[in-house]
Amino acid sequence: MFSKQIKISPKFIRNKEYPTCERCFNFENFTPIEGTTFEYSNGVCMKFGEKMINGKIKYDYAIDCRNDASKCTKFARYFVPLKEFFTE
Numbered sequence: 001m002f003s004k005q006i007k008i009s010p011k012f013i014r015n016k017e018y019p020t021c022e023r024c025f026n027f028e029n030f031t032p033i034e035g036t037t038f039e040y041s042n043g044v045c046m047k048f049g050e051k052m053i054n055g056k057i058k059y060d061y062a063i064d065c066r067n068d069a070s071k072c073t074k075f076a077r078y079f080v081p082l083k084e085f086f087t088e
Contacts, residue, residue, distance in 0.1 A: 015074055018074060018075055018076050019076045019079050019081070021043060021045065021062040021063075021065075021066065021076075022043070023081065023082055024045075024076070024079050024080055024081070024082070025080040025081070025082055026045050026046045026047040026078065026080060027043050027044075027045060027046070027062055028043060028044050028045075028046050028059065029042055029043045030042055030043065030044065043061070043062040044059035044060060044061055044062055045059060045060055045061070045062045045071075045072065046059050047065070047071075047072070048060040048065050048071050048072075
């Protein structure tokens with residue numbers, strides 16, 4: 001009898017060489033309003049946003065910035081490591 005050989009390719013995690021938003025100085029973690037549907041990771045990028053007519057700034061979701069070619073992109077173009085600001 002012949003045994004069938006199955007070729008199993010290893011799993012690859014894409015983009016793992018790029019830094020995560022959570023380790024960026026511009027990332028702000030927040031908790032969504034209770035009872036709302038929240039599909040994004042809990043954070044905004046304080047580098048990108050829009051000044052509202054009341055003077056407050058509405059920051060863009062970090063995941064949107066990473067998916068936008070004109071902003072940070074998946075390559076983390078504007079990534080600023082936290083360690084640059086919080087050294088001992």
